[in-house]
Amino acid sequence: MEEEGERTKRWEGDYxxxxxxxxxxxTGSLKASVDDIILQAKRRKLVHSHGKVRLGMxxxxxxxIDASRNMIDQDLKPSRLVSSLKLLELFVEEFFYQNPISQVxxxxxxxxxxxxxxxxxxxxxxxxxxxxxxxxxQCLGEPSLYxxxxxxxxxxxxxxxxxxxxxxVVLGSLTTCDPFDLRxxxxxxxxxxxxxxxxxxxxxxxxxxxxxxxxxxxxHVILDEPHFKELLMYxxxxxxxxxxxxxxxxxxxxxxxxxxxxxxxxxPSFNMAQLESQGDxxxxxxxxxxxxxxxxxxxxPVECKICGLTLASASHLARSYHHLFPLEAFEETSLENIxxxxxxxxxxxxxxxxxxxxxxxxxAIFCLDCNLxxxxxLHCCPGCIHSQS
Amino acid sequence: MGxxxxxxxLMVGHVRxxxxxxxxxxxxxRLAWAPHGQERFLLSLPYAEIxxxxxxxxxxxxxxxxxxxxxxxxxxxxxxxxxxxxxxDRDGVKELLQQLLPRFRNQANRQLxxxxxxLQDDPVLFDLYKELVVGKVISADEFWSNRTSEPxxxxxxxxxKQNVGVSAAFLADVKPQADGCNGLRYNLTADIIESxxxxxxxxxxxxxxxxxxxxxxxxFWTQFFQSHYFHRDRTATSxxxxxxxxxxxxxxxxxxVIGQDVVKPQLDLNNMDDAALEEGYGIxxxxxxxxxxxxxxxxxxxxxxxxxxxxxxxxxxxxxxxxTSGENGEEPNGADETQAPSKRVCPATSAGDYVDxxxxxxxxxxxxxxxxxxxxxxxxxxxxxxHYCTGDExxxxxxxxxxxxxxxxxxxxxxLTSKAAGQAIAALSPGGSMMQEVGQIPADLLAxxxxxxxxxxxYLGLSELLRHFWACFPISSLALQDKVIRMKGNLERFETTxxxxxxxxxxxxxxxxNLTNHxxxxxxxxxxxxxxxxxxxxxxxS
Numbered sequence: 001m002e003e004e005g006e007r008t009k010r011w012e013g014d015y016x017x018x019x020x021x022x023x024x025x026x027t028g029s030l031k032a033s034v035d036d037i038i039l040q041a042k043r044r045k046l047v048h049s050h051g052k053v054r055l056g057m058x059x060x061x062x063x064x065i066d067a068s069r070n071m072i073d074q075d076l077k078p079s080r081l082v083s084s085l086k087l088l089e090l091f092v093e094e095f096f097y098q099n100p101i102s103q104v105x106x107x108x109x110x111x112x113x114x115x116x117x118x119x120x121x122x123x124x125x126x127x128x129x130x131x132x133x134x135x136x137x138q139c140l141g142e143p144s145l146y147x148x149x150x151x152x153x154x155x156x157x158x159x160x161x162x163x164x165x166x167x168x169v170v171l172g173s174l175t176t177c178d179p180f181d182l183r184x185x186x187x188x189x190x191x192x193x194x195x196x197x198x199x200x201x202x203x204x205x206x207x208x209x210x211x212x213x214x215x216x217x218x219x220h221v222i223l224d225e226p227h228f229k230e231l232l233m234y235x236x237x238x239x240x241x242x243x244x245x246x247x248x249x250x251x252x253x254x255x256x257x258x259x260x261x262x263x264x265x266x267x268p269s270f271n272m273a274q275l276e277s278q279g280d281x282x283x284x285x286x287x288x289x290x291x292x293x294x295x296x297x298x299x300x301p302v303e304c305k306i307c308g309l310t311l312a313s314a315s316h317l318a319r320s321y322h323h324l325f326p327l328e329a330f331e332e333t334s335l336e337n338i339x340x341x342x343x344x345x346x347x348x349x350x351x352x353x354x355x356x357x358x359x360x361x362x363x364a365i366f367c368l369d370c371n372l373x374x375x376x377x378l379h380c381c382p383g384c385i386h387s388q389s
Numbered sequence: 390m391g392x393x394x395x396x397x398x399l400m401v402g403h404v405r406x407x408x409x410x411x412x413x414x415x416x417x418x419r420l421a422w423a424p425h426g427q428e429r430f431l432l433s434l435p436y437a438e439i440x441x442x443x444x445x446x447x448x449x450x451x452x453x454x455x456x457x458x459x460x461x462x463x464x465x466x467x468x469x470x471x472x473x474x475x476x477x478d479r480d481g482v483k484e485l486l487q488q489l490l491p492r493f494r495n496q497a498n499r500q501l502x503x504x505x506x507x508l509q510d511d512p513v514l515f516d517l518y519k520e521l522v523v524g525k526v527i528s529a530d531e532f533w534s535n536r537t538s539e540p541x542x543x544x545x546x547x548x549x550k551q552n553v554g555v556s557a558a559f560l561a562d563v564k565p566q567a568d569g570c571n572g573l574r575y576n577l578t579a580d581i582i583e584s585x586x587x588x589x590x591x592x593x594x595x596x597x598x599x600x601x602x603x604x605x606x607x608x609f610w611t612q613f614f615q616s617h618y619f620h621r622d623r624t625a626t627s628x629x630x631x632x633x634x635x636x637x638x639x640x641x642x643x644x645x646v647i648g649q650d651v652v653k654p655q656l657d658l659n660n661m662d663d664a665a666l667e668e669g670y671g672i673x674x675x676x677x678x679x680x681x682x683x684x685x686x687x688x689x690x691x692x693x694x695x696x697x698x699x700x701x702x703x704x705x706x707x708x709x710x711x712x713t714s715g716e717n718g719e720e721p722n723g724a725d726e727t728q729a730p731s732k733r734v735c736p737a738t739s740a741g742d743y744v745d746x747x748x749x750x751x752x753x754x755x756x757x758x759x760x761x762x763x764x765x766x767x768x769x770x771x772x773x774x775x776h777y778c779t780g781d782e783x784x785x786x787x788x789x790x791x792x793x794x795x796x797x798x799x800x801x802x803x804x805l806t807s808k809a810a811g812q813a814i815a816a817l818s819p820g821g822s823m824m825q826e827v828g829q830i831p832a833d834l835l836a837x838x839x840x841x842x843x844x845x846x847x848y849l850g851l852s853e854l855l856r857h858f859w860a861c862f863p864i865s866s867l868a869l870q871d872k873v874i875r876m877k878g879n880l881e882r883f884e885t886t887x888x889x890x891x892x893x894x895x896x897x898x899x900x901x902x903n904l905t906n907h908x909x910x911x912x913x914x915x916x917x918x919x920x921x922x923x924x925x926x927x928x929x930x931s
Contacts, residue, residue: 112553112580142556179552293859294911295852306852306911307859 055238055323056164058249059102060120061095062152063088063168065134067110068143070173070202076225080172080201081139083225085131088170091232092131096124098236100301100316102163105155106130107148111141112177114148120155122301143171145207146178146185149196153185157192162247165194166217168235171208172201182207186214195239199231238323252304252311254297258286322379330357330371338365345383346370362387399485401478405467406432413466415485418493420456422466434464436493442486444479452479517849555706559584560699575614587706588699591635643698840895844904847887851908854879858915864922877919884912 065088067081076083088106095104104127106117118130149167156165176182189196197217198208204221212219222228287296293307301312332355335342342351345364357371358364364383366374374381399415404422406413411424411431420439422432438458445453452468452475466482468475508515559581565573586593592613600609778786805813816822858876861869892905 112556144554146554147552177554177556179554292914293855294907294914295855296907306855 053240055320056241057099057101057238057320057323058163059099059166059238060105060156060159060163061102061166061168061235062105062107062120062156063091063170064107064109064114064148064152065117065170066143066172066201067108067137067139068141068173069139071139073172076201076228081137082135083228084170084172084201085134087225087229087232089128089131090229091236092124092127094233094236096122098319099238100319101310101312105152106134107151108134108137109143109145109148110137110139112144112147114144114151116151120159122303142175142177143173144178145169145171145176145211146180146182149182149185149189153189153192153194156194161193162249164239164241165192166235166239167194167196169196169198169208170201171198171205174202174205176207182211186211189215197235199228201228238320250309252291252309253314254288254291254300254311256286256288327375327379327381328360329375330359330366332357344370346374359383398489399481401468401482403468403470403475403478405469406465410469413482415482415489420486432464434458436486436489439486439490439493442483442490444483447476452476454479454482516846517853553580553583555584555587555703557700557703559588573614575610577610584706588702589635589639591638595635639698643694643701840904843891847891847905847908850887851880851883851911854883855911855915862918862922873919873922877916880912880915888912 065081065084071079071081071084073080092104095102101122103120103122105120106127108115108117117134118127121127148169152167156167159165194215195217196211196215198212198219200208200219200221202221204219208219211217218234220231222231284296284298287298288300288311289296290304290307290309290311292309293304295304295306297304297311301310301316303310334354335351335356338351338356343349343365344351344356344367346366347370349367351365351367353368355368357366357368359366359381362381362383364381364386366383396417397414398417401413401415404411404413406422406424409424409431411422411427414421414423414430418437419433419435421430421434423430434456438460439456440459441457443455443457445451445455454466454468456464456466458464468479468482470478508518563575563577563581565575567573586596596609600606604612854876858873858880861873861876864870864873888905888908895904
């Protein structure tokens with residue numbers, strides 16, 4: 001119990017007794033304590049696993065950014081707003097990597113009003129460009145949770161029911177100025193099955209707790225910038241679904257057809273996605289042709305502008321396989337129990353630390369770093385693959 | 390039809406129109422005239438079409454009223470009653486029209502303005518409009534009806550009026566700046582003014598009464614800030630201030646708020662007593678009266694009372710059922726969730742029931758059941774008839790292969806020369822003659838800039854039409870059926886008017902005829918879909 005209490009305190013970063021955490025060894029170096037802290041952080045990351053649950057792969061998410069007076073505060077360098085926007089750019093990249101068939105939109109709120117920064121879309125470039133421009137927004141006034149959620153709801157209500165509808169609010173202020181009671185809006189949000197999660201930058205606010213609780217989202221308050229990043233990345237993984245119905249989704253899988261000049265059947269054509277842009281659009285021969293209406297696109301995944309069909313390639317869906325077949329957590333043992341060669345199977349480094357991990361299938365030994373890498377990025381055990389072939 | 394469905398605001402007899410005697414009816418949204426004895430209206434004008442009205446000068450013998458329409462036409466009505474009554478009738482009609490017309494005029498203007506603005510903001514839309522409407526492929530009405538029926542794009546109009554809450558600190562935000570000569574400047578934005586009106590409806594009433602007739606806006610606000618109403622130490626002197634009434638009203642409302650019941654009995658400090666065994670044991674006589682409004686008007690209690698009043702007003706300004714000034718408190722609205730505290734039923738919860746202290750309940754997620762998991766590892770295998778080999782055949786094949794490999798002797802005489810081999814490799818490497826650069830050919834060479842521009846316009850127009858066409862499927866209602874048929878007609882018309890013309894031009898200038906291949910392909914696919922649907926329909930009905 002006391003150990004748990006201590007661990008909680010380290011996690012909380014309790015300011016009062018930080019000197020107790022660090023212990024010097026005989027030579028006066030703090031290395032051991034620092035290593036210990038790092039170890040704890042790594043183990044914490046591994047604990048997080050869903051297991052075999054249904055996840056909502058197709059997501060439509062709105063991110064609401066607070067641009068009120070409190071965001072000028074410099075407790076996150078250079079200012080809260082700039083720091084949030086930078087982290088959100090990283091978030092956008094990761095999000096589209098993990099959820100290729102999803103869409104994201106951005107809304108800012110300030111001066112008691114909400115403004116839409118970008119519409120719901122699946123093109124990460126557009127979102128990143130808008131976020132970079134948003135650094136120049138002048139922060140003033142108070143944010144309005146009601147107006148921003150209402151604006152998000154206007155679009156989310158038309159999204160098909162098989163995709164998960166989410167809103168992520170980054171709130172730096174302690175107040176919100178709303179024209180009507182948020183509780184009535186919460187009922188509407190529940191009706192349309194919208195999950196609202198909040199990341200607070202200042203302190204815990206009761207209405208946000210209520211909002212997250214009622215709609216099934218999460219509410220966290222950040223400690224510092226790395227923690228902020230961690231919380232944002234937590235929202236990249238698809239959430240478990242709560243509604244039981246499963247539906248068949250119609251998708252197109254176009255093949256890339258590269259036309260050649262001189263071929264009788266060639267058809268130089270415009271790329272539909274670029275057609276509406278202002279600059280000069282070029283005619284190209286090859287591209288992805290929608291199987292339903294034959295419109296051409298340069299990149300996948302995309303939603304066909306003409307017939308509304310979602311076009312993707314199989315590799316996009318294959319990216320989500322690690323959710324369907326999750327890698328089991330490795331067993332942890334101490335170094336003494338290992339007989340034989342004390343070398344990590346993956347990086348071939350001599351094992352010196354106390355804790356090692358063993359894969360339950362192939363019984364290969366891994367160090368903690370490799371364990372983390374395997375579970376976060378690789379999603380398959382190198383020992384198992386090696387022993388198969 | 391008759392006047393049964395609409396409300397008749399005014400009816401005037403003895404009105405001549407085009408030399409015929411009849412009766413003039415002024416309805417909710419239009420103006421109508423019927424000759425005597427007939428039911429049918431000969432003249433029916435919606436108010437939105439009327440641009441202005443004119444009356445004949447007083448001296449003239451004929452009492453007339455002329456309506457000028459937006460289209461430039463003029464409708465003249467002659468009031469043929471006897472003497473004064475005609476003039477009275479005419480004036481009555483004129484007054485009513487004066488009130489009704491502005492309402493409708495704004496509506497029509499606004500729609501037109503909206504459309505113009507949309508066209509100006511979005512050059513692509515403008516091109517589309519030119520292409521489709523001016524090119525007579527679809528009518529203007531259809532174009533706009535198609536545009537406004539989109540759910541996502543039109544829903545969030547940038548800069549649309551949003552409902553804005555009242556910030557609790559709005560009065561503090563009005564930071565007065567010292568203006569050089571012993572005065573103060575208050576910067577009032579529209580937001581602050583709106584907040585003042587919503588929080589203090591009495592002030593709004595005063596505003597509507599005095600501005601712009603008696604006072605100008607600047608003067609009104611100057612008086613507001615100077616008045617003791619706004620002043621910190623509000624002494625109850627009744628000056629010539631227009632705001633003294635407001636002060637009295639505020640007091641009344643505050644007493645009301647105090648008089649309401651407290652929501653949670655746990656938070657009602659006034660009703661809490663120390664439990665005593667009997668009288669005399671630990672009770673100090675009668676408890677002090679709640680919220681003592683002693684006769685001593687200390688400035689502290691006055692300020693506190695004003696703060697409380699201000700907070701109560703700000704909170705109630707957020708309630709949607711808030712009535713204008715004059716009514717006290719909040720009307721409990723049955724359908725409204727935010728009921729007045731007094732009417733709320735507070736459950737008898739014990740003091741220890743807090744959500745935070747309870748154990749966190751993990752929401753149970755739906756578990757994933759994958760049947761036939763190995764189907765995920767390789768793609769779907771088509772069920773073709775397989776040619777199965779027996780085990781013996783396989784063994785025989787393997788041993789034959791072993792044998793051939795053991796007996797292999799290279800026959801160098803029949804191999805390629807090294808030069809030929811080198812050429813073959815060069816041809817198959819990237820950039821070689823057999824590996825054409827995919828998509829790298831500047832296909833711009835295929836068409837000049839003017840053709841490209843025209844082709845682009847064609848693409849824009851066609852994609853718009855096709856989008857509406859495909860949006861109709863799956864067809865579930867009669868309206869969609871009509872729309873699909875109409876869209877097919879539009880597509881055909883587009884093909885004949887635009888694409889054919891473009892192709893002819895290309896053929897004349899002897900350019901590549903394949904520029905329109907893609908467009909034709911898209912059209913063919915759309916037609917095919919339409920025909921399969923039609924075939925299914927006829928099969929169903931027959």
